Amino acid sequence: MVAAASSEDAVQTPRHVAIIMDGNGRWARQRMWPRTLGHREGVEALRRAVDAAGELGLDYLTVFGFSTENWRRPKDEVNALFDLLRLYVDRDLKRLTDEGVRVRIIGEREGLSSDILDIIERAEARTAHNSRLHLTIAFNYGGQQEIARAARRLAEDAVAGKIKPEEISAAMFAGYLDTRGLPPPDIVIRTSGELRLSNFLLWQAAYSELVFLDVLWPDFDKAALEKAMSEFAQRGRRFGGVGGA
Numbered sequence: 732m733v734a735a736a737s738s739e740d741a742v743q744t745p746r747h748v749a750i751i752m753d754g755n756g757r758w759a760r761q762r763m764w765p766r767t768l769g770h771r772e773g774v775e776a777l778r779r780a781v782d783a784a785g786e787l788g789l790d791y792l793t794v795f796g797f798s799t800e801n802w803r804r805p806k807d808e809v810n811a812l813f814d815l816l817r818l819y820v821d822r823d824l825k826r827l828t829d830e831g832v833r834v835r836i837i838g839e840r841e842g843l844s845s846d847i848l849d850i851i852e853r854a855e856a857r858t859a860h861n862s863r864l865h866l867t868i869a870f871n872y873g874g875q876q877e878i879a880r881a882a883r884r885l886a887e888d889a890v891a892g893k894i895k896p897e898e899i900s901a902a903m904f905a906g907y908l909d910t911r912g913l914p915p916p917d918i919v920i921r922t923s924g925e926l927r928l929s930n931f932l933l934w935q936a937a938y939s940e941l942v943f944l945d946v947l948w949p950d951f952d953k954a955a956l957e958k959a960m961s962e963f964a965q966r967g968r969r970f971g972g973v974g975g976a
Contacts, residue, residue, distance in 0.1 A: 743964045745917035747791035748956070749939070750780065751931050754923030754947030767811040772949035774815050778823065781832065783953035784864055787960065791865045791913060795931050799839065799873035813847060816870065820850050824857055831863030837909035838872030839880070867913065874933030881907035910935055920959045922948045940966050 752773060759769030777794060784792040797812050827834060834854040843851075851870070884907050888894050894903070905911065915935045919928065924945045928936065942959040944951075 743966070744788075745960060745963055746789065747793070747914050747916045747918075748784065748789055748959070749793040749795075749916035749919045749932055749936070750951075751795045751919070751921040751929060752777065752948045752951075753921055753925055753929075755949060757923065758947040758949040766808055769949060770808075770811055770815055771818075774819050776949050776951040777819065779952050780956065781827070781864070781866060783956045784866075785830065785832070786953065787956065789864065791867070791916075793867040793869065793910075793913070793916060793932070795872065795929075796868045796870045797838075797872070798869075798930060799871060799876055800930065813844075816847065816868075817850055820854050824854055827866070828857050828861065831861045832858060833861040833863075833865050834858045835865065835867045836870050837867055837877075838870045839876060840871070843871060865913065867910070869931065872909070872931075874928070874930045877909050878934055880909075905934070908934060915939060918942055918959060918963050920944060920956075922946050922951055922955075 755769035755773040756766040757769075758772065759766050780794070781792060796816065801812065802809060824834075834857075836851045836855065840848060840851070881904060885894070885899065885904060889896055889899075910932070913935075915937070916932060916939045918941075919932065919936050919939045920942045921927075921929075922944050924943065926943050928941075932939075940963050942962050944955055944959060946955050
């Protein structure tokens with residue numbers, strides 16, 4: 732006879748996984764290929780990750796595609812990263828729409844070219860009615876910058892008399908973030924073996940479980956996602972409280 736799952740067991744099944752997709756450049760360098768080819772293979776890994784997330788029953792998948800710090804990279808590499816967003820949306824948008832995936836792009840939009848803004852708006856509009864899997868792509872995104880934008884909007888509403896300073900709470904503040912409406916990630920995965928968040932979801936990851944994988948992003952697949960989820964299942968999540976015996 733199989734025992735019924737306890738509420739504690741249910742907590743260990745993640746709804747929301749966030750991924751720092753790292754290692755494209757090293758993957759290419761190991762093969763003595765241009766870094767841009769590593770990024771192209773990274774798009775294939777993203778496609779596999781989205782498929783795996785749906786197969787494993789996740790409700791939310793958030794990926795770090797382009798950070799505000801990535802502007803410091805060589806111009807040809809930055810252009811290649813933008814080209815890959817175009818490629819991914821142009822090639823996969825119909826499939827994502829048909830499969831019930833809702834696409835959302837978070838990050839700073841000011842300064843992006845008009846064609847990139849058009850791609851973002853088209854992806855969000857075409858999939859707005861979907862709900863099977865929520866795919867959020869952090870593009871031109873930085874966690875500190877997101878918090879600063881939220882604080883600015885909150886201050887503007889306070890000055891305008893829409894809210895009172897004493898009413899401000901953590902829950903209210905979260906509603907001003909780019910991720911408003913999304914639950915916090917249960918797991919933040921970083922590939923490539925690096926052990927840092929790199930300015931990704933700094934507010935949202937307050938109680939996320941962090942899983943660092945040695946796999947380089949272009950080699951990421953369903954087995955890697957399952958490994959991270961298995962490790963998550965072994966963790967005890969207390970959210971600041973006291974765990975059981």
